Amino acid sequence: MNGRERRYPPPEQFRGPVVARRGQVERSTTDQRLLDTRSPSGFVHGDPWRVMRIQSEFVEGFGLLAELPRAVTVFGSARISPDDPIYAQGRRLGAALAAAGFAVITGGGPGTMEAVNRGAQEAGGLSVGLGIELPFEQRLNDWVDLGVSFRYFFVRKTMFVKYAEAFVILPGGVGTLDELFEALTLVQTGKVTRFPVVLIGSQYWSGLVEWLRSTVLPAGLIKESDLHILSITDDVDEAVRIIVQGTAGHAAPPRTEVPEP
Numbered sequence: 407m408n409g410r411e412r413r414y415p416p417p418e419q420f421r422g423p424v425v426a427r428r429g430q431v432e433r434s435t436t437d438q439r440l441l442d443t444r445s446p447s448g449f450v451h452g453d454p455w456r457v458m459r460i461q462s463e464f465v466e467g468f469g470l471l472a473e474l475p476r477a478v479t480v481f482g483s484a485r486i487s488p489d490d491p492i493y494a495q496g497r498r499l500g501a502a503l504a505a506a507g508f509a510v511i512t513g514g515g516p517g518t519m520e521a522v523n524r525g526a527q528e529a530g531g532l533s534v535g536l537g538i539e540l541p542f543e544q545r546l547n548d549w550v551d552l553g554v555s556f557r558y559f560f561v562r563k564t565m566f567v568k569y570a571e572a573f574v575i576l577p578g579g580v581g582t583l584d585e586l587f588e589a590l591t592l593v594q595t596g597k598v599t600r601f602p603v604v605l606i607g608s609q610y611w612s613g614l615v616e617w618l619r620s621t622v623l624p625a626g627l628i629k630e631s632d633l634h635i636l637s638i639t640d641d642v643d644e645a646v647r648i649i650v651q652g653t654a655g656h657a658a659p660p661r662t663e664v665p666e667p
Contacts (some may be wrong), residue, residue: 463561467536470554471569475532477509478649479566481585482518482576484544493644495606496521496576497528502530502646503574510559511536511570513562514546514553518576523549536562550568563588563655572602577610594628602652605638612638 465618480499486492494529499508500522510526512519514535523533527549535550539557557561566585573589575582586605592598605611615638622628 413514419435427565428552440642460558460561463558465553465660466504467556467561467565469567470552474511474534474569475509476507476653477511477532478503478532478572478574479568479570480519480522480574480581481509481513481578482578483578483582484513484515484517484519485579486517486521486577488521492577492607497525498642499574499576499606499645500527500531500533501529503649504529506646506650507614508571508649509534511566512582514550514555515536515544516547518578520547520549522576523547527551536565538562567592567598568624571600571653574602574604574606574645574649575611577607590632590635594632602623602649603636604639604648605636606645608638608640 421658480503482492482496486496490648492608496518501523502525503510504526507661509532510522511534513523514523514537523535523644524547527533533549533551535546535553537546537555538559546555556565563585567589573585574585575589586603589603592601594602603632605615615633615636618628619633623630623633637645639645639648
């Protein structure tokens with residue numbers, strides 16, 4: 407290091423458009439303070455003003471994303487390392503979606519999200535990241551072309567759905583499952599239409615789907631048609647075909663070259 411002390415990036419936290427570093431990083435988040443209020447009367451004084459902040463986040467998101475081209479939102483784990491086969495698969499997916507004329511939208515974080523953003527950017531597509539304020543360090547990955555960080559999960563979720571024509575779900579944890587079932591609920595209730603939901607990774611997802619089929623369906627809590635909302639595949643190209651067919655009628659001319667990661 408030529409006698410120089412190695413410098414590491416300081417801890418940082420995104421709170422909407424605000425970046426806090428070092429001693430300014432807070433242990434709680436805006437969402438937590440909104441939902442965990444214990445005072446019986448304090449909300450009367452604070453929550454009406456909080457609505458203005460919520461409104462500003464919607465305005466910020468709508469303004470940033472209103473002119474996006476056709477887009478697909480992709481979810482997956484932040485804990486996937488670059489040497490994991492799922493990372494390589496996410497990178498191929500981002501490139502294939504870009505080649506088919508879609509922008510990609512992810513949560514903007516590391517792991518699978520980074521892989522998809524990277525693949526799209528390398529293929530010349532538009533790479534979008536929608537970050538979220540968290541109590542631990544996380545930043546938008548370096549492959550995001552257009553990004554914004556939100557304070558409130560529910561505002562961010564609206565942006566994921568409003569500006570996408572399909573969801574692709576790669577293996578992930580609680581957050582990924584949350585987004586998966588959010589998508590299923592919106593399609594099941596008719597809140598969104600012509601909205602393909604594709605699971606990539608049959609070995610990972612088959613147990614969940616089998617549980618829905620063998621336990622939830624016989625209990626009469628879902629219909630057989632609800633299971634048809636989901637498509638499962640291990641093939642990136644098949645996933646893109648499902649999306650193109652499911653969103654037919656407003657397609658842009660695809661590009662033909664998909665660079666190999």
